[in-house]
Amino acid sequence: xxxxxxxxxxxxxxxxxxxxxxxxxxxxxxxxxxxxxxxxxxxxxxxxxxxxxxxxxxxxxxxxxxxxxxxxxxxxxxxxxxxxxxxxxxxxxxxxxxxxxxxxxxxxxxxxxxxxxxxxxxxxxxxxxxxxxxxxxxxxxxxxxxxxxxxxxxxxxxxxxxxxxxxxxxxxxxxxxxxxxxxxxxxxxxxxxxxxxxxxxxxxxxxxxxxxxxxxxxxxxxxxxxxxxxxxxxxxxxxxxxxxxxxxxxxxxxxxxxxxxxxxxxxxxxxxxxxxxxxxxxxxxxxxxxxxxxxxxxxxxxxxxxxxxxxxxx
Amino acid sequence: xxxxxxxxxxxxxxxxxxxxxxxxxxxxxxxxxxxxxxxxxxxxxxxxxxxxxxxxxxxxxxxxxxxxxxxxxxxxxxxxxxxxxxxxxxxxxxxxxxxxxxxxxxxxxxxxxxxxxxxxxxxxxxxxxxxxxxxxxxxxxxxxxxxxxxxxxxxxxxxxxxxxxxxxxxxxxxxxxxxxxxxxxxxxxxxxxxxxxxxxxxxxxxxxxxxxxxxxxxxxxxxxxxxxxxxxxxxxxxxxxxxxxxxxxxxxxxxxx
Numbered sequence: 001x002x003x004x005x006x007x008x009x010x011x012x013x014x015x016x017x018x019x020x021x022x023x024x025x026x027x028x029x030x031x032x033x034x035x036x037x038x039x040x041x042x043x044x045x046x047x048x049x050x051x052x053x054x055x056x057x058x059x060x061x062x063x064x065x066x067x068x069x070x071x072x073x074x075x076x077x078x079x080x081x082x083x084x085x086x087x088x089x090x091x092x093x094x095x096x097x098x099x100x101x102x103x104x105x106x107x108x109x110x111x112x113x114x115x116x117x118x119x120x121x122x123x124x125x126x127x128x129x130x131x132x133x134x135x136x137x138x139x140x141x142x143x144x145x146x147x148x149x150x151x152x153x154x155x156x157x158x159x160x161x162x163x164x165x166x167x168x169x170x171x172x173x174x175x176x177x178x179x180x181x182x183x184x185x186x187x188x189x190x191x192x193x194x195x196x197x198x199x200x201x202x203x204x205x206x207x208x209x210x211x212x213x214x215x216x217x218x219x220x221x222x223x224x225x226x227x228x229x230x231x232x233x234x235x236x237x238x239x240x241x242x243x244x245x246x247x248x249x250x251x252x253x254x255x256x257x258x259x260x261x262x263x264x265x266x267x268x269x270x271x272x273x274x275x276x277x278x279x280x281x282x283x284x285x286x287x288x289x290x291x292x293x294x295x296x297x298x299x300x301x302x303x304x305x306x307x308x309x310x311x312x313x314x
Numbered sequence: 315x316x317x318x319x320x321x322x323x324x325x326x327x328x329x330x331x332x333x334x335x336x337x338x339x340x341x342x343x344x345x346x347x348x349x350x351x352x353x354x355x356x357x358x359x360x361x362x363x364x365x366x367x368x369x370x371x372x373x374x375x376x377x378x379x380x381x382x383x384x385x386x387x388x389x390x391x392x393x394x395x396x397x398x399x400x401x402x403x404x405x406x407x408x409x410x411x412x413x414x415x416x417x418x419x420x421x422x423x424x425x426x427x428x429x430x431x432x433x434x435x436x437x438x439x440x441x442x443x444x445x446x447x448x449x450x451x452x453x454x455x456x457x458x459x460x461x462x463x464x465x466x467x468x469x470x471x472x473x474x475x476x477x478x479x480x481x482x483x484x485x486x487x488x489x490x491x492x493x494x495x496x497x498x499x500x501x502x503x504x505x506x507x508x509x510x511x512x513x514x515x516x517x518x519x520x521x522x523x524x525x526x527x528x529x530x531x532x533x534x535x536x537x538x539x540x541x542x543x544x545x546x547x548x549x550x551x552x553x554x555x556x557x558x559x560x561x562x563x564x565x566x567x568x569x570x571x
Contacts, residue, residue, distance in 0.1 A: 053405055053565060076408035086399020090333035102321045103407035147403060 002029040003062075004155050004187035005050060010059035011211075012045050019045040021211035023059065027189065027204070029154075032181045034198035034219070035191040037208035038310050043191045044083050046208065047157050050189075051080045064154040076104065079148030079186075081141070083159035089133030093124055093143050096132060097150060104151040118146040122176060138169035145176050155187045156180055162194055170194065174201050195303040199223075205302065209310040223302045231267045232278060235294030236285070238262035247288040248281060262293075318409030322417025330387070330421055336428070339383050343376075344432045350375050351436045369441040370529040373433065373454050374522050380429035380458070381465055381518065382490060387425055388469020389486035391418040392563065393479040402565060415474070415560035419466045419553070426462035430455060450529050457521040460545035464517050465490075467552025474559045477566060493518040514541065517548035 003026050010023040020042040027033050037043045048054040050061055052071035061068045064077040088096060097115035106114055119128045122142040127135070135143065141161055148156055158177065162170040174197050181188050192198060198205060198219070205222050207215040215222045236244045238261045248256045248266060254277070255267045268277045278297060285292050298304070330336040354368035392415070395401040404414060434451060441447040469486055476482035496504075496512045496519040503509040513519045524541035527533045 048565070051406060053402060055564075072408045072410065075406055078406075080406050082399075082402040082406070084399060085403060088329065088398075088400055090329065099321070099325045100403065100407065103318055103404075103409055105316065105408075151408075 003027065004029040004031075005061070005063050005189065007046075007050065007061040008059055010046070010049055010061055011057045012042075012049055012054060013057045018211050020049065020056075020208075023208075023211075023213060025061075025206065025213070025216075027187060029187050030181070030185055031204050032177065032188040032190060032202045034202035034205040035189055035208070036193075036195070036198065036205060036306055040210075041208040041310070042211040043208055044159055045211075047080075047083075047159050047189070047191060051075070051078060051157055053082075076151060077154045079151065079153035079156040081144045081148045081156075081158045081161050083191075084163070085140075085144050087132045087135070087140055087143065089131065091132055092129050093119055093132055093135070093139075093146075094128035096143065097146055100147050101150045106150075114150060115146075118149055119143075121149070122146045123172070137164050138166070138172070141165060141169070141173060142176065145173075145180075149180070149184075152184070153186055155189065157189045157191075159191045160193070161190070162192055162197070170197065177201055195306055199302045207306060207309050214309040215305060219302055223305045230269075230272075231265060231298040232281065233259070233294070233296045233298070234264045234266060234281070234285070234292060235262055236264070236290050236292060240290050243288060244285060244290045247284050247290060253277075254281060318407065318413040319417040319420070322409070322414055323420040324417075326391075326418050326421030327424055330425065335387075336425060339425070340428055340432060343379055343383065343429055346379060347372065347376055347433060347436050351440060355440060364530075365440065365444050366446055366530050366532075369437055369444075369446055369450050370526050372436050372440055373450055373525060373529070376429065376433040376436070377454070377458060377461065377522065377525075378494065380426055380433075381461060382487075383429065384422060384426045384462055385465045385469045385486050385490050386483060388419065388422045388466045389473050389476075389482045390479060391422060391470060392473035393476045393482035394473075396565065397479040405563070405565070411560040411563045412557050415470055415556060415563065419470055419556065422466050422469070423462055426458060426466075430458045446529055450525075453525055453528055453535065457525055457542070457545065460542065460549045461517060461521050463549035464545060464552045467549065467554070467556040470556040471552065471559055474556070474563055490518075497522060514544050517545040520544040 005025060005027040007023050007025040010020060011018065012020045023046055035043055035047070045054065049056045050063055052068070052074050063074045066073045066077060068074070091099070094115050097118055098111045101111035101114045102108065116128065119125050122145055124139060124142055124146070127139065132140065132143065145158070145161065148158070161177065162173050165173060177188060177190060178201055180186050190198070190202060202219055204217065205219050206213055207222065234244070241258060241262055241264070244264055245256055245258055248254050248264065253268060253272070257265045259265050266281055282292060282295065350372055354371055357368065392401065395404065433454065437450050437454070438447050441450055468489065472486050473482045476485065493516055496516045499509055504513060513523055520541045524538050527538045527541070528535060
């Protein structure tokens, strides 16, 4: 497996404040990785280290096969949409892209061509000669994406690209993200708060909390493992509520509570395997001849995993 | 890859002169020189001010105002981008940091060049007939170049390490005022060894003093060349320090960010 981004023990401290603590990462080439975490989890700091903008306090990393000791070479192979990026109000979109293309080694003529092509790609072809000051938030973000692609990068880092966009803008942005991966074959590291969209676009996910990785793997793995449904709601006939309560409470490792007549809430320890615990609860009820008329597992989605792993629900 | 400083300088010059503050500042500067020239020319006509002195006064005002413009433009060059959120995109380019700073410095230096160019007709008008125009312009260019380099380096240095644009501009403005302070010393104090030393190590004071000696006192450049040692050393140190500090150029002010 070719690895596009790897980090070992990557840390960044500001005095006593540890922003990123021993980040371990290995991102396979060609995937879209969701980089998740609550505010202040260290996502932006981690991205800034991986894109050579910040110097790590400790640790090593390599991007697109280039070690961190060669930052200029890393920058020549990556594209970045920074969080809350600013844009020169008095440059046109075309001029902005042309300038950055030239900084990435394009000649005057090829920079012009590249800028025009990218503006078309992100849907700004007809606004290329408009001053950036007149662009909407969504247009600026698309211009930022175009800038990130100016060097045909192997790895693209997108830090909150949908921040402040309306639903239509978010949808357009996610389509762009998808196309960067599928049409260009680039590895995408996407930092966002939109968990539903991550489930839709990303194949893998890393969840950061307080500077540390708390979960990583495919979206399905993380959702299953981290979210770990620890609660189930079981509906039984109202007249058999008491029997169900006794059956499930008898030394089974469950905590059972009656929510209302005919509805019980079963919880089990976080480390227990959710699938076997669910099966065990249902088996006991069936053996006790208690009909199960409804069964809902709580959890199982990435958002549940996120809340469970980051403690954001508390 | 080719050096990036010419690309950065080209874009910065365009931003400064076509879409930025370069033109309005130059117009304001030329209006100020017009007023000064009118006043000193009127005084000369009434014989209150010797013609050489009026040339020197106008040139010195021109240098002082241009110094302010250049220092503030240099002080805004990095911290301004940092504050507007545009620095990160620039830092993500695969260009050495030193190229980014050098390109920005060159662009700011054009402000000084244009300011000196604007001063030419005023100096010519005031100095015609007494044979100081060529001398004033040639030495104004020399002193201007040294002071321009010094101020660009100083402004960039302050800007690199400032956490906010306001801090960068206010520190630079304070430094400029401090640099002009020795010129206001009473002549007795300037004549003492300590006053003389202060005038010589302060690049602004020694540069302006050099111009005065040549234009007003009629001394030769060879005799007074020692007054340019201060500005030359200051220019070299400031530019060198700004280029070395560019390695620490980051999103926050200060090293290692």
